[in-house]
Amino acid sequence: MSALLSVQGLQAFYGQTRALHGLDFQVEESGITTLLGANGAGKTTTLRAVCGLVRTQGTIEFAGQRIDGKSTEDIVRMGIAHVVEGRGTFVNFSVEENLRLGAHTRKDKAAVHDDLEQVYSYFPVLRQRRAQQAGTLSGGEQQMLAISRALMLRPRLLLLDEPSFGLAPLIVEEIFQILATINRESRVSMLVVEQNASLALGLADHAFLLETGNVVMSGAAEEIRQNDAVRQSYLGY
């Protein structure tokens, strides 16, 4: 396996304040990598940095090409879809309009139609709600919509920011199972940021542990899960 996304010495800035202090991490082709860490560790900032939504230094390579310094629109068009924390759906638009917006950059109309059917088969509830305003969906349905809209781009890399955020445990479990299915079937790589470490480690095959803007540990998900320090700090047993 080769790295699809390779990040070296990544720093990110909000104004004068540096939020990331030189991160190194990789996402393998077709793999699922998770970034773990407490509040304020820099997980969300890392995803925003990959998408060019914050000012950065350091190198970010995607599929062999430098993407640091590129505009968000161009990065997205290269095949990186970002499901933001809090979902970022277009609340005044219908479910189907949201999904069509996800495919905004694509010209292959027929394949877009197939993909629409595909995401409806992953999340049948969205088909029922296709004409409904996105703002009226439940939190879980909105998260499903956000993931589906990202898939409509047919991305090579899916960035997921706290997919479990504010959702009931049963819904979270369902969403994570479907994410695993999507990864298996479409081979899309994923970079998942989660506070719920045990969930994320169950889904991912690689993990990086962030503390205040630095990577403090990395390795196969299974190894990280066995690590005593991680278990005590993040898994709570």
Place this chain on the structure above:
Amino acid sequence: MEIFLQQVMTGLANGGIYASLALALVMIYHSTNHLNFAQGEMAMFSTYIAWTLINAGLPYWVAFVITLAVSFAGGVVIERVVVRPFEDAPVLNAVIVFIGLLVIFNSLAGWIWTYDIKQFPTPFGDHPVQLGNIFFRAHDFGAIGVTLFVLLVLWAFFRFTPLGLAMRASAENPVSARLVGIRVGWMLALGWGLAALIGAVAGMMVAPVLFLDPSLMSGVLIYSFAAALFGGISSPGGSVFGGFFVGVAEVLSGTYVPFIGNDLKLIVALIIIIGVLLVRPSGLFGKVSVSRV
């Protein structure tokens, strides 16, 4: 009764103009939260371009279409060159830029075409149209028709085309729009282009009635502000309704309220503006905007 209907008709014709300009204001406000004070002067400038083309011998509708194209391109260029650098600046900076644009267009028009009042032709003729035993001005009918047609085309554009969808998405949630690959900056520029185009239509429809001079739109802009606020500054449909309402209210109050007459009509607009801001700042159809601090 006949006078009343005639007045309503005139009011609707004026209202269409206000509705157009109000819609132009709302389009830009919707996507940037800025009120373009120069919208009226841009429309006036477009009307002068049409006047020049028609005087050069072009048929009216050819000049009309060319004017729309030039206005659209002009709107895009103004956004890219002048407005863009102030995108994230505080509101007051933007206000000053817009007022600067207003003064520049006004002076430029005066410098190029002088401040003399000019006749502007109507494509619908001056003859009255008879309906029952009431006579209407043909231009009023035509202006309402053209306005409604433009509004309908715009509505269909925003409702049914992928580009319209992308523009609405950019206005609603710019970050999410960028994350699906929409070039939000260009959508804003397109919005400016369309606003300038709508303004040009309004200018060309009102000029035969008010005659063309560099202050053509200054009064119209006040009525359009009133219209946009009344209908709801966040609601495109509401602003169109507001335009027709303000148009009719203006004409009727001028006729039936003795002390208002022709001289104090602008007061009606100001009363509406103040009244709306006091009683219902979000307007009739607008959403109440909430911001967390």
